[in-house]
Amino acid sequence: MIDQHTKNPLPPKAAQRYRKLAIGLVLLLALTATAGYWLLYSASGLQSAAAAANRWGGGMIRLTGVHGTLQDLHIETIHFNNTELSLTLQNLHMRWDPAQLFHRQISIQRLALASIHIDQHAIDTAPSAPQPPDSLLLPFGLSIASMTADAIHLNAASQEDAAPVITDLALTLESDGQHHQLKQLNFTTPWATVESQAELDGNAPFALNARIGAIAAGSWGGIDTTVTGNLNQLTIQSASRPPATNMTLQAQLQPFAANPVTQLHAILQQWNPSDFAANAPQAKLSVSAQLTQNEAGQLTGNIDIENHAPAPLDQGGIPLSAIHARALISSQLLALPEIRALSGKGGVVRGPLAWDRNKHTLTADLAVERIDPQQLDTRLQSAAISGKIELTGDADKQSARADLRDGSLRLTAGITRDADELILEQFNLQRNRSRLTGQGKLQLTGEQMFDVSGALINFNSADFIQTADSSLNATLQVSGQLLPMVSGTLTYAIHNSRLAKSPVNGSGEIAFTGTGRFSGKAELLAGSNRLLAHGRMDGEQHDVQLTVNAPALAQLGLGVSGDLQTQLTFRGTMQAPDLDWKLTSKQLELPGKQKLSGISASARWHQKDTIALNLAVETYRAHEQATIKQLSAILDGKTAGHRLAVNANINKDTAVQLAASGSLSPAKPGLPPRWQGQLTELSATGNMPVRLLAPAALAASTTLFSLNDAALSISSGSVRIEQLHWTPSSWKTRGDFTGIALLPDTPAHAKDAPLQLGGRWQFDAAAQLTGELHIQRERGDWTLPGDVPQRLGLQQLQLQATARHGNLSGQFALNSEALGSVQAELALMLPSKKTQWSTAKESPLQGNIHATLTSLKWLNASGNNLRADGELRVQAGIHGTLQQPDIHGTVAGTNLSLALLEQGIRLQQGTLAARFQQANLHIDRLHFASPHAAPPDNRLFRDLALQDTAGSLTVSGKIGLTGSSGQLDFSLDRLPLAHKTDYWIVTSGQGAIHLQNNRLSVTGGLQTDAGLIMQPPENRPALPDDIVLVNTPSAQQPQKLALDLDMNLNLGEKFYIRASGLEGRLTGQLQARSSGNQPLKLTGTIAAQDAAFKAYGQDLKVRRGIVSFQGSLDDPNLNVLAVREGLAVEAGVEIAGSVRHPRVKLVSTPEVPDTEKLSWIVLGRKPDTSGLDTSVLLSAAGSILGGQSGSGLTDRITQALGVDEITFKQAGVGSSLSGQIGVIGKRISSRAYLSYERGLTATTIGITKLTYNLTPKVTVVTQAGEDSAVDLFYTIQFD
Structure with a gap:
């Protein structure tokens, strides 16, 4: 049966066409794959792609030096140029994965650039307002695992060898097309090193979160910033990292608005400008800005600046104490409707200031009130200046006017500027009869002609600055042109003038062209001093003569005294000079207590190439100390070959000799003259003698110093300087040394040889410091000075310092029989600099210390009065910065002992538990025991119940390690203070010691448990009053401390005295107070109980003995009654008044005449009727009523x-x-x-x-x- 669903077969021609089409598609795919592979993975494919980019780029893009493949490519230069900017990428190397394109992903494993150069072109049209993007979505994913750029330059085309603005850029990026994540963006600028991360959403409103950390150069330290919100509204918060300058900032931004900043709150505390720029003034500034956007889109609010340490300009400070201003800020307007700048006591500058960017106008109307010029600069005279300063102007015309005055002091000035010229309409400064006037103008077009003139009329400089009186009458005029080079004529005339007490006259006319050509004559007469200069200097031939004859420099009143005579003649050219110069001075005193005597100098440099220099100075004194004696320098020979010899005696025991030979090369374009030759002799005597072993190559100029292959013998050792090279921007050196003896004059009785060190060094310093230093003990020992020299028993002493990659590190190791062992390490980060390296207060520290001190006896060398011993163990880590180190660790002490022999303090069995915290040492407990010594008179202390345990001293608190600060609490429990001839005291109490900013505060209370004050022996050796020691070295004055004292002293019930004839018990209490450097004040009363007073062999009973202090330490009030008892007439002495003004009278019971009272006191009977007792009684009366002690030779014999x-x-x-x-x-x-x-x-x-x-x-x-x-x-x- 036939199947109905069977299709009819294709005709043969149709099938053939489909076969051809399939084959074609396969061939096309194969060709495409082959072409893609060829393009991506072959060098020829990359070259073809680069050629196509250059051909189709229309001149905007150009690739050169292309190598590798498109997957792994290297391009030497990529240049992009359009109307807005030029971009050049150098040495690009990129490796990426093309296969990820099939997954809609661009994946770059590595993108490296040597440099990026960005040059912006000038644009005539105004930039359009920024607009927010519609979308930030990507059509593909993007991954950059690593992108680096060594340097990024901005606008470098106009600045050759310009330093990059960004270096060491590193980037990592991940994006799925919608969510963009910047995992890393790190880079370094001249101002800071930045580390940042960010996340951005590609959909509106484009949410953004970012974190930025910056370590700024200088004192800014670390700054952390967070950015939150979206691209329509951003919130920025910044804060500094401790311990840097305290700074906080909060801002609200609308990036695409006309005025993007809607809110700004900023606080900066304790900011010192000199920490950020070496030439900036010193100050402690607190800055606050509170600004909010108003309805008109303008920022408005207050800006406040407080200066907590104002100082005059000449002392390197800022003389303003505060600036307060209301602000109105937008992109087109900066307005300060009310400025208040405060200076000194009541000085104010106030008024409005505004600058309109659209209208190009600047206006200011400032009122000056009670400004003291001396607050601005201490060299100025004091005044209270008030007046006005006005500034007005637009794009066509600007003007400034000032009218300031105080009594007879007045300053008026006016200046205007338009498109064609700048005119100084008037300048008038006057005070009393002094007056300075001036006017002038400068053409701003063409050759820029100028003409300025001024006059001094009865001008006394002492009216304005602190200097000698004067009365100057002079005229000055300068006229000429600025283009094509500065040229003109200066004329001046001084007549009928006086400087200090000396007449002054002079005149001159000098024509100048550029900075190296002039001709004319100048003369000045001041008292008996005369200066005359005349001649010409041009580019080819010079003829200049200068004569100074100043026999009395003190007449000038400039702080210089003595005499000076010099003559200079200069002819020829700089290449072939003919120069003669002479200078003499018998005595010359310079500011700063510097004195020179016996100066004689002469120089000759003739066209025949002969050169000679002779210099001699008898003495040079600084601050009354002779520093140099008999300095002489002689140079003789020719420019191409000459010899220099220098001899000098420094201080008392050092003689220096130096000799060199070489030649002087002439100056070249851009280079100064340079001397080059050999150092042939260098020697110095003294504690560490120095001697050059062989000639060394030497070169020197104003911008260069170089010494190579110098071998020196120093202190019985040797030093080899392989290289020493210096320029203004860098220096480098390397060498080694061995056998350098420290203290080579150690006394002969020392058993060991002096300590000898050896080591090596190598440093190269420019923008960064690199190199190393190594010092170690080679042999010998260190002996501490003292009555009994103490050797340390050194076994190891080593110091290692290394500087590499912006870090400076050091290691120290010490092992000693007497000290113990010390191991320390420290690392310091060096800030990056454009020019020369340096350290910064904010440089981070990292280190540790491990020390085990087995004995403290080495402290005994600090003084004969001190005896110390014990063990200390220190474990500490060091962090923080150079300005604020952060130290953490512990200190433990055992078997500590401390004795102050002269004070009778003997502390034993001491223990210490302490810890480091930041820059402080916290003493948790320092405890000493002190055994009691037997009292010198047991019958006075029969019932004294001293505990079996010893007395004690306990201390706790903290001590600042980097400044003068500390807080200590102390407690005394029956602590004995014993001196065998002076006193024996046992005391208890507690108190506190506080030190801050050079101010020491001591508070607390002490009570005597028992005590005895004894008469010191009178046979102690001492120099007579008429012997004065001279030529003793003056010790450096320590920095004075202001003392605040508040101590309560209670004598207790067992405090006795046996001195100056007084024997008994003292009771009472005193309050001792002092504030700052004010004298010590005492309040309270001391009373004598059960006391007797021995005078002239008699015992007087002290019935009343009261000393009352009411402030002054040396003038207490007295209320004393001492009577000789047991006689028919009980006579005595009564003292009232004060120590400085005592009132002494004789008393008796019953009442008798004073002569008889005196006899009963001294002789115990009535006076002899024959008058034979008169001499004795007169002597006694003089002693008693005159206030003498009565302790004569006979008293001591009795x-x-x-x-x-x-x-x-x-x-x-x-x-x-x-x-x-x-x-x-x-x-x-x-x-x-x-x-x-x-x-x-x-x-x-x-x-x-x-x-x-x-x-x-x-x-x-x-x-x-x-x-x-x-x-x-x-x-x-x-x-």
Whole structure:
């Protein structure tokens, strides 16, 4: 059966056509695949593609140096140019995966560029406003695993050798076509190193999130920034990383709006401009800007700048203390409706300022109120200047006017500018009779002709600056042209003038062309000093003569004194000069206390190529110290070959000799003259003698110094300088040394040889520092000075410093028998610079310290009064920055001991627990024990219950390691202070010590547990008052500390005194206070209890002894009553008033005349009726009423023998003794007195007396010896 569904077969011709079509398609596909493979994977395919791009690019794109394949290609240069910019890519190397195109993905594994140069062309038409994109979707995915560019240059075509604005760019990007992820975008600029990441959505409104981290050069440090929002509204937040300058910023942006910034809040604290630019002034600025967009699209708000450390300009500061301004800012307008700049005390500059970009107008109307010029520059005279400053202008005409005054001081000035000329309409400065006027104009077209004139009329410079008085009358005129080069004529005339007290006159006319051609004459006479210069200098021939004859420089009043005479004649050319020069001075004193004497100099340089120089200086003194004596320099020979010899005596023990020979090459275009030759001799004596071992090559000019292959003997060792090369932009050096002895004059009794060091160095410094330094101990030891020299027992001493790849690192190692061991490492990052390398305060630190100090006895070398010992262990890590290091670690001390011998402080059994935190050392606990010494007089302290344990001192707190700051708390518990001849004290208490900004504050309270003040021995050796030591070196004055003291001193109940005849117990308390550098003030009272006063062999009972302090330390109030008791008349002394103005009077019970009171005090009886006691009583009266201590030779003998009286007097009437007699007496009890009397010239045995007081009026006297008797005396007193 026939199948109905069977199709009819194709006709043969149709089948043949389909076969041909299939074969054609297969061949086309094969050809396409072959062509694609050829294009992608063959070098010829890449060359064809590059040729097609160059041919079809229409001149906009040009590829050169094409190598490799399209998959892995290298192109030396790609240049693109259109009307807006020129783009040049150099040394492009890209490797990518073409197979990913079938997956709608462009995958680039590596894209590397050596440099990118971008040059923008000037466009006449105004740029159109930016418009937001419709879409940021990509038709394919994009992956860039690594893209790098070594350098990117902007507008480099106009600046040859311009430094790149971006270096070391690295990028990683991933995108699926809609979500774009910038995983890494890192690069370095001259201002910062930047690391960033970002995510962007390709659909509107194009959400964006980004993080940007920057490490800025200089003091900005690290800055972290986040960007959130979308392309229609962005929020930016920035903050600095500690410890850099504190900065925060918040901003709202609308990128495609006419005024994109809608809100800006910025705060910058403690900003110092000098940290960012070496020539910038010093200041501590706090800047605040709070700006918000108003309805008109303008930013409006306040800008405030506070200067916390204002300083005058001449002291490197900013003289303004604050600037406050309201601001109105847009793309076309900058307006400050109200500016207030504050200076000094009450000085203000206020007013509006506005700049309109569309109208090209600038206006300002500033009012000046009470500005003191001395606040701006301390060299100016003080005043209170007020007035106005006005600025107006548009695109066609601008003008500025000032009118400032204070009393007779006035400044008026006006200047205008239009398209054709600049005119100084007036300049008038006057004060009192002084006046300076000027006017002038400058053509702004053609040859730019100028004409300026001025006059001084009775001008006293002391009216304006701090200098000598003067009265100057002068005229000055300068006229000429600026194009094609500066040329003109200057004329001046000075007449009827005075400088200081000397008349001044002069005149001159000088014609000039450019900077190297002039001719004319100038003369100046000031007192007896004269300057005359005349001649001409042009490009080919010179003839100049200069004469200065100044026998009295002090007449000029410029801070220079002495005399100076010089003559200079210069003819010929710079290539063939004919020069003669002479200079002499007997005495020359320069500012800064610099003095030179005996100066003589002469120089000759003739066209015959002969050259000679002679220089001699007898002395050079700086700050009254002779630094150089007998300096001489001699140069002789020809330009092509000459010899230089220099000899100098420096200080007292150093003689320097230098000799060199060489030649001087003339200046060349762009290069100064250059000297080149050999250093043939160099030697110096002193503690470290130096001697050149062989001649060394030497070259020098104003821009170059080079020394090569120099071998020196230094301090019994040797140094080899292989290279030393310096230019203004770089320097390099390398060499080595060995056997360099430190302190080579170590005393002969030292057992070991002095410490000798060896090492090597190699450094190359330009924009970066590279190299290394190595120093190590080779042999010998270091001996600490002192009465008993102490050797350290050094076993290892090594220092290694290395600079590479922008990092400076160092290692230090020390091992010593006396010290222990120290290991330290430190690394410092060096900031990148365009020119010369340097360190920065914000450079990061990284390091550690490990130290084990087994003994502290080496501290004893710091003074004979100190004795220290113990062990310390330090473990610390160092981070942070050079300005604010961050140190973490611990310090542990054991078996610590410290003794201050003269002060009687002996601390033992000490322990220390401390830790480092940032730049501070926190002392958790420093504890010492101190054993009690036996009191010098046990009978005074029988009931004193000292604990069995020793006294103690405990300290805690923190000490700043990088500045003068610290906070310590101390506690004393029965701490003994003992000095065998002066005092013995046991005290307790607590207090605090605070140090900040050179201000020391001490507060607390101390109480004496027990104490005894003793009379110091009077036989201590001391120089007489009439001996004065001279020529002693003056110690450098330490920086003064301001002291704030607030201490309470309580004497307690067991504080005794035994000094200057006073023996007893003292009670009371004192409050000691001081503030800053004010004198110490005391308030409080000290009272004597159970006290006796010994004077003239007698014991006076102190019934009342009060010393009251009410401020002054050396003038307390006195209230003292001391009486001799147990006699018929109890007489004594009463003292009132103050120490400086005491009121002393004699008292007695019952009341008797003063002469008798004095006799009862001194002799214990009525005065002798014969008047023989008068001399003794007069002496005693002078002593008591004159305030002397009464501690004479006889008093010291009586104390040594244990008697109460040793006197010499005339024998009484009726006595068996005659003439002068000597008396030795001892009081046995309050009623009995035993004495022995003997004639000074007699040979008899003398008389022994016993005097006994039965009652105050009845006395029995028995005597034995030459005359034995018993006498009964009855005393009757009559008023």
